[in-house]
Amino acid sequence: MTETCDAIIIGGGVMGASIISNLATSGVTNTILLEKSTIGAGSTGRSSGAIRMHYSTKVNASLAHKSLTVFSNFSDLVGGDVGFVKTGYMVFAPSEASQAFRENISMQQEIGISTREIDHKEAAELAPVFKIAETEHIAWEDDSGHADPSATALAYINHARANGATIHLEAPVIDIKISESGSSHQVITEKACFESETVIMATGPWTSSLLKKIDVSLP
Template identity: 30%
Template sequence: MHLARRCGLSAGGAPLAPTVRRFACAGALGCALWTPSTCGWGEYRTPERRVVAVGMPMSCQLREETQMSEHAEVVVVGGGIMGVSVAHALTQLGVRDVVVLERRTLAAGASGKTGALLRQHYTNVPEATLARISLEIFQHWAEYIGGDCGFQQTGMIVTVSTSGADAVNIEKMHRVAAMHQRVGIRTHIVSPEELRGLQPFVITDDIAAAAWEPDSGVVDAVAATRSMAEAAARGGARIRDGVEVTAIRVVGDRVFGVDTSDGPVDAPSVVVAAGSWSVPLLAAVGVVVPIEALRVQVAVLNRPFSMPATGTMSYVDTAAGFFCRNWGPNRTLAGVGGGEFHDVVEPDDYDERIDPAFGPAVKRAMSIRMPAMADATVLYGHAGIYDMTPDTHPVLGAAPGVAGLLLALGFSGAGFKKGPAIGRCLAEGIVHGRSQSVDLTPFRLERFEDDSWRRPWSEDEYSFSTDFGHRF
């Protein structure tokens, strides 16, 4: 490195920006600075304090800063369920100097608009296992986390149609259920008659079979996110909302922290978990993540008196083309599959209202399975964003080429239910060098460079005629 740059000047003699100057001088000459080890994904070590070498000229000990830097061992970008789960898991593993930065308020993004259906029904082992671990945490929230996440054990139904392209899924569903049993998920394949016994108000003429998860349920997504954040704070993490991360700071091939609307934060590890809003931050440091923001709508309906006030299971009804869950007594939250109501948008510029035609479409789809819902009343609704990847599976783990930079994004509308387990896995990677609970290798970003993402994650991956935005 040229001596001028080592002393805070560019090669042409012009002063470097304050942030760059701080690292150029301190890194080269040993000025007092929190510096990370040279580890990448994992190999976590507490940053070591470097001391000014005796006899170094004071002119090279440049510490000119427009703002004092804050320090942390780990910075987490994003205050949704992923970000706060990572923070909490880190504190449980002894890393207490963690700061979570959220530009708005906790759960202001996708986590605050999710339906929070705790489905475990995945056709691949990694995601099924993540969902199973997370469900256990949601079920025993007070023990694991403290506080209340609003968990209700409603049960979950996933249907398969008798006709068309969906017919090939019948045998697959039986094999998937067997896989679920192996990884600890209670899944039962029920006949149309058995489903009517469980839910007498449904029509099953078009169903070949259904997978029933008796242990699954729903939570209050905002309450869960805030409760997890409170638990992280009790463990020592700093939760800071209203602070926007404006840039990720990288020197050479490793991360050194972030710049924010409230000043810089130095850290040897940065976890980016801000959904679609992560894309420009990462692109600025050469990490390209193929994510599109997809606008997706849900509606809340008042069930007619002919429907039970409680006791309705959650449904992912691929045959009728809708998903739903209880939203309090006599109320249902629901959405429909298909591309008619899905739009690629800018994450900061989209219509958060539901389309005029959306409510009637929900009623039509639900009444195929539950005829009484034709008389339901649409109360209100909203639109949120899925951070869609090309294969609809998330990106988890180390960012290639930037040591210390970790990713948790691209959940494609199916992330919340796996949040607590993903937080644990990423924290294990930072502290132990690899995830110990679930192997995250399939979720690596590099899969989009070698085209391996085009291959199904399981031989039993479903081919549904209804598109819910993500694969099972």
């Protein structure tokens, strides 16, 4: 028997958990998440949990900046304690990369990120145990920090469940089929078959092997 839903999310790490939670917030609740093991068992469970915004592209920096708002207000927006601690974040660049480094800082400031270049004296005050070469350039983010990745994924899952989403654990995907019209997709596990117009891969390094099932190659 095939179960139909509005969206299927493959992968129960923090990305898949966040996606299904945010779909629920948007009113899309007839959704299914398939995780081959347990929540956060892959890359999420091995993450350092750094919450930082120093990226070299505007898209990534903007997304990271938006995520800071979520982590700063997580209990109100999602529910649960994910252990966010604001520690600040220090970034280093060699002298030969100084122009690109300063361009990145300028781009991040335009987005609204609280970041700035600091001198070695201030860096030593902020992180006295660091050994910093005299030729290195240093940036400091005031608002960055870290959170518990596994707790974050679980909080998103709990929020999604509370709003009607269905979570299947120990449910590895064994096949994916696309209809002749291309308008619907079947995702098949060992125990069930699910169908939807929308399938979202949140499977990190496992994405390439899954997409081979529908003859899609990733670099």
